[in-house]
Amino acid sequence: xxxxxxxxxxxxxxxxxxxxxxxxxxxxxxxxxxxxxxxxxxxxxxxxxxxxxxxxxxxxxxxxxxxxxxxxxxxxxxxxxxxxxxxxxxxxxxxxxxxxxxxxxxxxxxxxxxxxxxxxxxxxxxxxxxxxxxxxxxxxxxxxxxxxxxxxxxxxxxxxxxxxxxxxxxxxxxxx
Amino acid sequence: xxxxxxxxxxxxxxxxxxxxxxxxxxxxxxxxxxxxxxxxxxxxxxxxxxxxxxxxxxxxxxxxxxxxxxxxxxxxxxxxxxxxxxxxxxxxxxxxxxxxxxxxxxxxxxxxxxxxxxxxxxxxxxxxxxxxxxxxxxxxxxxxxxxxxxxxxxxxxxxxxxxxxxxxxxxxx
Numbered sequence: 362x363x364x365x366x367x368x369x370x371x372x373x374x375x376x377x378x379x380x381x382x383x384x385x386x387x388x389x390x391x392x393x394x395x396x397x398x399x400x401x402x403x404x405x406x407x408x409x410x411x412x413x414x415x416x417x418x419x420x421x422x423x424x425x426x427x428x429x430x431x432x433x434x435x436x437x438x439x440x441x442x443x444x445x446x447x448x449x450x451x452x453x454x455x456x457x458x459x460x461x462x463x464x465x466x467x468x469x470x471x472x473x474x475x476x477x478x479x480x481x482x483x484x485x486x487x488x489x490x491x492x493x494x495x496x497x498x499x500x501x502x503x504x505x506x507x508x509x510x511x512x513x514x515x516x517x518x519x520x521x522x523x524x525x526x527x528x529x530x531x532x533x534x535x536x537x
Numbered sequence: 538x539x540x541x542x543x544x545x546x547x548x549x550x551x552x553x554x555x556x557x558x559x560x561x562x563x564x565x566x567x568x569x570x571x572x573x574x575x576x577x578x579x580x581x582x583x584x585x586x587x588x589x590x591x592x593x594x595x596x597x598x599x600x601x602x603x604x605x606x607x608x609x610x611x612x613x614x615x616x617x618x619x620x621x622x623x624x625x626x627x628x629x630x631x632x633x634x635x636x637x638x639x640x641x642x643x644x645x646x647x648x649x650x651x652x653x654x655x656x657x658x659x660x661x662x663x664x665x666x667x668x669x670x671x672x673x674x675x676x677x678x679x680x681x682x683x684x685x686x687x688x689x690x691x692x693x694x695x696x697x698x699x700x701x702x703x704x705x706x707x708x709x710x
Contacts, residue, residue, distance in 0.1 A: 403709070404709065405709045406709050406710065407708060407709060407710060408708075408710035409710070410710075423710075428706070429706070430704065430706060432706075454706070454708060455705050455706070455707040455708070456707065456708045456709075456710065457625075457707050457708070457709045457710075458709065458710055459709065459710070462621075463621050463622075463623050464623070465623075465625060465707050493706060493708060496708050497708055497710050500708065500710040501710055510710075517657070517659075517676075
């Protein structure tokens, strides 16, 4: 296993879109081991995306099991070719990134998400995540689309007024 | 070697202040660092880190014409830059209530006593002229832990202002 070099902004490669994984093989699993070790070597990182180490494939790792204050989590997740299929609620929270050292900012994310993805063996998986873990997953999936949290910053000053969680409008029931 | 200055400019708000000031600095060979610029009441305020190779006299001469043309008061201090050493806040406290003298002093005294180091404080007077409200948002680091600050916030609330504390859990991904 090896610790990989983290690309840091303004490296333009962080802004490129990553491609789906097609081969679920030993090479992929060896890469995941290196990627996880790289995440653990960083300061307080709870997630990492393959493009952060220069591999432009739709692969992320999220592990919210060791946060300072415990949060609901699914342990260490190897997430491949993810699709968020449902969003609920909005919350503002502070984010930073190993690819953007010495800067943090407030970002609005969905509070709950439903995620469809593949595990390292190519099996289809599904999970529901909330809060901090949902935030980490959304942050990492953004990397796969060439987006950094810098692309989603909201004003610190207006945070008070934007923290309000909006209830989804009730579905108008249609009669047959 | 860098020569960092803190440039403070204050005056009546009007359109174009930032553009004119920063153009003069750029044309004069300055590089800008971190800044806080905002409208406070009817005034525009600038606190701006400026990296300039020459003396404070030369920088004053450079910025004085534009400051005078915009009726801005100018103040300059030689500082150390110390960039790339941000302190991450781990707690946010929001305070609001009917405006009256002493809110900031009482609240910040209680919080300082409970171990708060403030990294950022912004406050606004809202409401109407006859019923002003005071809203203050504070971010900082809790040197003695969140529980100590929460106890202070509970005391502040007994004094007739609303106060709310929430930890900032920065997600690093």
